[in-house]
Amino acid sequence: MRVVIADDSVLIRAGVVRVLEIAGHEVVAETGDGAALLAAVGEHRPDAVVVDVRMPPTFKDEGITAAVEIRARWPRTAVLVLSQFVEERYATDLLARDTAGIGYLLKDRVADLDSFIEALERVAAGGTALDPEVVAQLLVRRPADPLDRLTPRERDVLALMAEGRANAAIAEVLSVTESAVGKHINNIFMKLELQPDDQGHRRVLAVLRYLAA
Amino acid sequence: MLGTRRLPISSAAWRVQGGASTTTTVWPAAWTPLDQRQYAERVSTRRELRRTRWVEAGWDCAFLISGLPLWAGAMVVLTVWTQPIRLILGSDDPSSAVRFTLSIVLVLTVLLAIAPFLTGWQRRRFRVVRGIEIREVETPRLFGSPLRRTLRSEALWRQGLYHLIAGPLIGAALVVLGFLAGLAVFVAVQLPKHVWHALDHLDLGDKFWGQVAYLLLTGTASFFAPQLLRALTRADEFAARRLLGPSETIVLAHRVQTLSASRAAAVEAADAERRRIERDLHDGAQQRLMSLAVHLGIARKTLKDVPPEAMAVIADAHEQVRQAMTEIRHLVRGLHPAVLDDRGLDAALSGVAARSAVPVRLSVAAIGPLSASVETVAYFVVSEALANVVKHSRASQASVEVTREDDRLLVRVRDNGIGGADAAGGSGLAGLAHRVASVDGRLRLTSPSGGPTTLTADLPCGV
Numbered sequence: 001m002r003v004v005i006a007d008d009s010v011l012i013r014a015g016v017v018r019v020l021e022i023a024g025h026e027v028v029a030e031t032g033d034g035a036a037l038l039a040a041v042g043e044h045r046p047d048a049v050v051v052d053v054r055m056p057p058t059f060k061d062e063g064i065t066a067a068v069e070i071r072a073r074w075p076r077t078a079v080l081v082l083s084q085f086v087e088e089r090y091a092t093d094l095l096a097r098d099t100a101g102i103g104y105l106l107k108d109r110v111a112d113l114d115s116f117i118e119a120l121e122r123v124a125a126g127g128t129a130l131d132p133e134v135v136a137q138l139l140v141r142r143p144a145d146p147l148d149r150l151t152p153r154e155r156d157v158l159a160l161m162a163e164g165r166a167n168a169a170i171a172e173v174l175s176v177t178e179s180a181v182g183k184h185i186n187n188i189f190m191k192l193e194l195q196p197d198d199q200g201h202r203r204v205l206a207v208l209r210y211l212a213a
Numbered sequence: 214m215l216g217t218r219r220l221p222i223s224s225a226a227w228r229v230q231g232g233a234s235t236t237t238t239v240w241p242a243a244w245t246p247l248d249q250r251q252y253a254e255r256v257s258t259r260r261e262l263r264r265t266r267w268v269e270a271g272w273d274c275a276f277l278i279s280g281l282p283l284w285a286g287a288m289v290v291l292t293v294w295t296q297p298i299r300l301i302l303g304s305d306d307p308s309s310a311v312r313f314t315l316s317i318v319l320v321l322t323v324l325l326a327i328a329p330f331l332t333g334w335q336r337r338r339f340r341v342v343r344g345i346e347i348r349e350v351e352t353p354r355l356f357g358s359p360l361r362r363t364l365r366s367e368a369l370w371r372q373g374l375y376h377l378i379a380g381p382l383i384g385a386a387l388v389v390l391g392f393l394a395g396l397a398v399f400v401a402v403q404l405p406k407h408v409w410h411a412l413d414h415l416d417l418g419d420k421f422w423g424q425v426a427y428l429l430l431t432g433t434a435s436f437f438a439p440q441l442l443r444a445l446t447r448a449d450e451f452a453a454r455r456l457l458g459p460s461e462t463i464v465l466a467h468r469v470q471t472l473s474a475s476r477a478a479a480v481e482a483a484d485a486e487r488r489r490i491e492r493d494l495h496d497g498a499q500q501r502l503m504s505l506a507v508h509l510g511i512a513r514k515t516l517k518d519v520p521p522e523a524m525a526v527i528a529d530a531h532e533q534v535r536q537a538m539t540e541i542r543h544l545v546r547g548l549h550p551a552v553l554d555d556r557g558l559d560a561a562l563s564g565v566a567a568r569s570a571v572p573v574r575l576s577v578a579a580i581g582p583l584s585a586s587v588e589t590v591a592y593f594v595v596s597e598a599l600a601n602v603v604k605h606s607r608a609s610q611a612s613v614e615v616t617r618e619d620d621r622l623l624v625r626v627r628d629n630g631i632g633g634a635d636a637a638g639g640s641g642l643a644g645l646a647h648r649v650a651s652v653d654g655r656l657r658l659t660s661p662s663g664g665p666t667t668l669t670a671d672l673p674c675g676v
Contacts, residue, residue, distance in 0.1 A: 111506035
């Protein structure tokens with residue numbers, strides 16, 4: 001997989017590059033700000049971009065703006081946004097159009113190599129990867145009812161679905177069978193009065209639309 | 214020296230003052246040049262004490278004389294007025310009363326018209342001759358501002374009182390003093406002639422003893438001349454400060470303004486400091502920790518043939534550094550989240566509510582635009598209150614509600630814990646109350662034993 005990296009910290013860029021190379025991916029360009037990133041993506045047409053949120057010149061949300069633009073201009077390039085803090089408001093901006101091919105994770109997650117690489121590959125394959133902290137932030141803002149009708153286990157499944165995980169991954173995290181996960185998901189969709197949907201990112205979209213409503 | 218004897222000032226105080234001339238004074242940012250001048254003036258009065266009293270008397274005299282041109286007109290008017298008053302009191306002719314009333318109206322009109330200019334000149338006189346700054350007051354002009362406003366201007370009438378009554382009376386006293394002194398000189402010059410005449414005729418005459426008595430009297434009085442001149446000078450200063458300067462209300466209002474400006478500056482400085490620390494940690498320690506965690510992660514994944522004990526140490530270090538990253542992230546976010554500046558209070562509260570160990574339900578109404586200081590305080594209230602809930606309340610559920618009522622922002626944090634929270638205890642509530650008070654807000658705590666606990670911050674947010 002060919003990847004472009006954007007982060008104004010050389011230290012962090014070096015870390016991410018090493019992790020990607022160990023996983024067998026090729027880093028085709030490294031940039032330090034949003035404008036240079038757009039130029040690099042236009043030139044290299046990578047499979048995925050790993051981008052920091054706070055970059056020059058304003059050190060606010062350059063990364064988010066760049067990610068949205070990349071998704072709009074080059075739909076075949078997936079974007080994984082990394083940040084030292086995750087904010088549901090930025091997540092909402094990122095996912096406003098579509099949830100396909102977009103990830104938003106804490107930088108801390110890079111240190112857990114396997115799951116980071118798994119998330120990047122999931123995003124590159126057109127999936128979604130949302131940090132559990134973003135999902136938690138979305139959940140605190142929902143009115144108590146009807147979320148209170150969910151059992152604790154169903155809430156766990158809902159959160160994992162919102163992170164963009166497939167049934168198999170959810171089953172693995174919760175140490176249950178895939179068919180049990182399927183039952184939980186049916187219950188959740190019924191209780192929240194959502195249309196049952198197939199696997200894929202449309203399910204993530206439905207769940208996130210519900211949470212961010 | 215006489216000056217130092219009159220007002221005992223310790224030698225230490227003089228040394229301090231002497232030292233002050235070589236150091237640069239750093240004024241508080243909220244001080245206007247006027248405040249600085251008044252402060253300097255207080256210091257310089259001490260210096261004046263060193264002058265001898267006769268030199269001072271000379272300065273006092275010059276100062277008072279410098280006022281005469283500005284008082285002269287009013288002194289003439291007052292003198293002329295004493296005539297009709299006598300006539301009116303003693304006659305039945307109504308026309309003289311009418312004329313007198315007309316003259317009063319005329320004089321008052323002229324007075325109000327020229328009072329601001331006279332005040333300007335008096336202010337210059339006090340500054341140049343005595344080094345005293347009479348604060349400027351905004352005064353309406355008789356021509357050029359609405360008549361109602363002019364006539365109701367307290368400042369203008371007080372100035373009129375100085376220019377028409379207080380100043381001229383002091384001027385009159387000075388003229389009388391000067392006349393008596395001149396008379397004494399005249400008598401003293403005449404006296405030898407009388408003595409000569411008396412020796413010639415062996416008769417001292419009727420006037421002689423009277424003149425001697427007058428000379429003795431004025432001689433004694435002249436000994437006290439410096440005090441008299443000083444008293445008149447003080448009277449003039451007092452009258453000018455009270456009548457030409459701002460009234461006590463205005464001075465207090467100015468003081469309140471200065472204080473709130475310096476308080477706002479202090480709060481702003483503290484916020485800026487938090488932002489700086491947040492940035493420093495973001496660009497420094499957090500990045501190094503992350504790099505360290507990544508490298509330990511790489512070691513853990515790629516190192517083969519490592520003794521199991523060594524790998525256990527690496528794995529342990531990896532877990533610990535990730536823990537440290539989480540802690541520092543929570544700490545930094547509590548300081549001043551960047552999203553607060555970027556997207557406002559509503560957006561920033563999601564993070565603080567989500568990371569609480571006690572489940573939180575967050576509801577933020579449409580709160581409209583807020584000032585940065587109010588947003589910072591509101592964020593701080595929620596952050597601290599939730600930290601307290603986790604530490605002390607033993608609650609299983611908490612809620613945060615932010616609403617706006619007109620020009621007030623209400624931040625309410627509730628929990629279903631054991632209650633009994635005490636604002637006086639070391640729970641950080643006292644610090645929170647200070648923080649809320651810094652934007653003129655109020656903090657209310659309801660926490661009966663057994664719960665539930667409700668903490669409400671009521672923040673004014675006039676935008």
